[in-house]
Amino acid sequence: MTTTQTPTAWPENVIARYFTLAGPSVPGATVDLTHEDMSDTAKATRATCNCCQESGQFEWADQYPRHCRPGYVDYQNQRKGDYNARSWAQSHAETCRALPAPSPAEPEPKRRFWLPGQRTA
Template identity: 45%
Template sequence: MPQTTEPTATTWPEGVIARYLTVGGATVDISQKPNSTAATATCRGCTRDHYDTFTCKVTPETQRAMALIVGKWAQSHAETCRALPRPTA
C-alpha cells in the first residue's frame, strides 16, 4: 500500500498554534503572539484571513478561548476553500 504524505510542510511556522486543512490542500493557520489579546487565522492558499481582538486579561485559558473563536472561522473556511497551497520556491 502506498504511503500518503501531508501536502504541506510538517513543521509549523513560528507562532502557529493550530491548523486546518482546506479542501484544496492548503492550510488555514491560527496564530497568537505570547501575551497578546489578538488571534489571527490565515489561509495559506487564497490568503483570506480573519482577525479578532479581545478585551480581557491574558491568561492561558483566555488565549485558548480566543483561538477557539477564531478557529470557528478557520474551520468553516477550510471546509470550502479550494485554493491550492502556494509554492514555497
C-alpha cells in the first residue's frame, strides 16, 4: 500500500527548502532559504530553521568598493551567497533535532456558569 502526500505551497520568497532530521512526516520541520535586500547595493541570502529558529545570513552584492585599493570595485555575485547559505542549511538540517512549535490551539469558548437559584423560565 502506498500513501501519497499532498504537496504544500511554499511560503512567499522561499527559494530552497531542506528537511531536518524530523523529515517530511512532520510539517514545518524545514530550513528555508530566502533573498533579502539589505540596502540598495547589498543583498543577502538568509537560511532560517523553522524548528529551532537558528538562522544564517550570507551577504552578497553586485558590486562593492575595495577598501585596500580605493577606486577599484570588487564583484561578488549571488551564486556565492547562495552557495554559502545552501551549505549552511544542508549541514544544519542534517544535525537539527528540534521539532517545530505546535500551532496555537483555538481558544475555548467562554463558558457561562449556571446557578440553580438564578434560573429563569
